[in-house]
Amino acid sequence: MKFLCIFLVLILANFVNSDYKDLIHQMVKNAAKSENKTECDKALNKLLNNILHPKLDDLWGYKMIDSSSSIIPDGILLGNFGSMGNFEECLSIVSKDHTIKGQYCLKLVLPIPNLDKEFKELADGLIGYPVALCVPRQCSAEEINEKYKLFPDSHFYCHTEENRYPPMTKGVIATICFLCTMGLMMVLSTAYDVYCRQNGKAPASPALIAFSVYTNTLRLMDTKNKSDLSCISGIKFFSMIWIVLGHVFTGYLVSPFMNLIDILDYEKTTRAMFQHGTTFAVDTFLCLAGLLVVYNFLQAMQSGKKFNIFLFYLHRYLRLTPALAALILVTVYLLDYMGSGPRWALMRELFQKQCEKYWWTSLLYIQNYANEQNNICLSHTWYLSVDTQLYFFSPILLILLWKYPTAGITLLISATFGSMVAVAYLTYEYKLPALYNSILIWANLKDFTAKYYFKTHTRMSAYLIGAIAGYILHVLKGKKYHISRKLLLVIWTAMLALMLGCIFAGHDTMLGPEYRKWDHVFYNTFVRPTWSIFIAWMVVACVLGHGGIINSFLSNKIFQVLSRFSYSVYLIHFVEICLWELSRKTGVYFTEVGMLFDFWGHFMFSLIISYIWVLAFEAPVTALEKLLLR
Structure with missing residues (x-):
């Protein structure tokens, strides 16, 4: 927080006694010194003349002033990063003689040009202060940078009505x-x-x-055919809701908020840990994936079915790829037509350009290893690569569990501990944080995703624990045994305590004034396996009749229906959130109630779009696959 206050004071100091006319005078003065007058120089002279000698029927110069951002907006010390002028007013400007049209240019600046490179990357992404100028369209972004000497390290992104x-x-x-x-x-x-x-x-x-x-x-x-594993529907649905909630808050990091300090204060609260913990929802899906693969395979083999590895892989690819490929196609070619605004260039950088370059690694499900650093097409789909890679290697485990159960379980346990050791080493070696959080200025956030969060070998413990649970379910299903109610109560209490511990245990570690290496090593090493044990227990207990009211709730028919949209909601929601946030044309004031309204709006909109997506790209493929393989 001290860092941000210093940052805001520096901005204030840099901009004192500056206004739009001063900047225009500066640019015109630079233009006057130029020996070869460019179209930009001539247009800037016209702008100055229109401001100094206004005509009531042709006040386009004053409209340019009006649509530019305030150099010192109100609330700057509260973190007002939402002063971006008026985008639409600027683009609508046309002089009476039609020789001048408005061009909106936005620059995200830092008050200290020679910041450390890594810190500058962090600050640029999180707290670059917006300066918006409305200038004649004859001036290119390069010319504006040259003539507007303040903060030369940053770059203007310009928009006109013609290139919207x-x-x-x-x-x-x-x-x-x-x-x-x-x-x-x-x-x-x-x-x-x-x-x-x-x-x-x-x-x-x-x-x-x-x-x-x-x-x-x-x-x-x-909902007529009730599965033995019906509790999984409820778990999937609430995990999907949790992921959307987390990504709504992630979307705020690229939004033009007027009270950034309030957001950072909220991130420090205990209740915010529920949002920081949304990453566990991914571990939930990995755990369920491992459980279902093992359980379904063993049940099929027990019923006399033969294992066809080609169909095993084909089913997986057809299940995931059509909906993903369609979204990539829309992202590459149609995203540009879905919005506009001062920060829309960031939407192109985050989604369109990445997918143009790396679409093929997404469709091969190797992007978490093949791509450079964090350059992933549809970055939230890294999970699909992890899940698919584990699915690809799962036949080794499946055959061992069927023919040599002891060897299979031994391999699962060994691989789980191996993954935990890898996490401990990477956290220790690269100073990785326990949580990906914007207030952790001292942490290595860049390597957190590139070396740990997106990698299969560091995330597979959840999948492997789920696989063990799937084997236990297969062995115990249909067998008679007795567990006393007192013992069940003790186990459920312990498991719920583990769940809450996973969510809230990282709070003190996150707020530490400096990096406490062993705290982060311990947290990263044990928290995801612990969470997965809780999920595995919940499924096993519910399926074997020890879930009580929890099983009745999670197995509700409405969740059976809603969970069928979880994959398409997962694909669509993050693109939709960023599309909304990066097309904002005015500043936004953060409140916790407003965040909840944003969440439900995004979730319901994603659910509606996912219904269309399922009908177009999931259900038909499933129907045709059944016809081909029957």
Whole structure:
């Protein structure tokens, strides 16, 4: 917090006695010294003349002043980073003779140009102070940088009405045609399906109704076939909600907030740990994935089915890839047309450019190792690479557990401890924090994701513990044994205590004034395996009849339906959140109540879009796969 206060005071000191006219005078003075007058120089002279000699019917110069940000906005010492002028007013400016049009230029600045490189990267991403100028469009970003000498280390990003949306390319047209074709197939398939139902006829081929909105919706809403593992539906649903909540707060880090200090104060509170702990939701999904792979395989083998490794891999790829590929296609070619604003260039950097370069590593599920540093197409989908890589190697474990159970369990336990040792070493060696948090100025946040958070070998303990739980379920299912109510109460109490401990235990470590290496090593090494043990126990207890009211709640039919949208919600929600935050054109005031409203808005919108995504890219593929493999 002291760092931020110093930062804000430095900004204030740099901007004292500066205003827009001073800056314009400075740029015009620089233009006057230039021997070769450029179009920008001429336009700046016109701007100064219009300001000094205004005409009532042609006040475009004053509109440029009005739409530029205040050099010293109110509340700067509270962390007002939301003063960005008026984007739309600037772009709408046209002089009476049509020779001058408005251009909005935004610069994110730091008060000390020669900051340490790593610290500068952190500060640029989190607290770059916005300075917005509305200038004639004849001036390029490079010319503005040259003429506007204040803070030369940072760069202006400029927008005009003409370049708000890029021209349509062949890729854009092809993507639109593809989506229209998918929509047409859904309409035709639905029409044929309804026709057959109304006339009491069977479809000529089930493939003809694979894209039917009507039939696929009925399948999505069906809750008649109750699974032994129905509690997993509730766990998946609430884990998905938790992930969305965490990403809503992550989205705030790129938002133009007017009270950044209040946000950082909130991050220090105990209740904020519930949001910092949303990373455990990913471990929940990994644990469930390992459990389901092992349990389903062993149950299938016990029933006499044969294991086909080709179909095993094909099913996985077809389950994940169509919906992901469609989102990548939309991100690369259509994202530019979904919004605009002062910070929209960051949206292109975070999503579009990454996917243009690294789309293929996403579709091969190797991006967490193949890509440079943190350059991942749709960064939140790193989890898919981890899960798929573990799934790819799982047949080794599956065959061992079926034929040589002791060897299989030994391998699972050994690999789990091996992963924990790797985490301990990396945390110790690279000074990794226990939590990825914007207030941890002393921590190595850059390596946290690149070396630890995104890597399969450091995240696989949850999957392996889930696999052990899947084996235990297979062995104990259908067998009679007795556990006293007192013992169950003790175990449940201990497990719930572990859960709360995982969420809140990192609070004191996070708030430490300096990096306490062994605290972070201990936390990172044990917290995710501990969380996974809690999830594994909850599933095993619920399936074996020891879940009580918890099992009844998690197995509710509504969660069976909602959990079927979890994959598409997972894919879509983070893009939607960033799209919303980075298209903001005015500052936002943070409150905890406002955050909850934002969360529910984002979640419900993502759920609606995911319904369309499931009907277009998940349900039809599932239906066609069943037809091909039956």
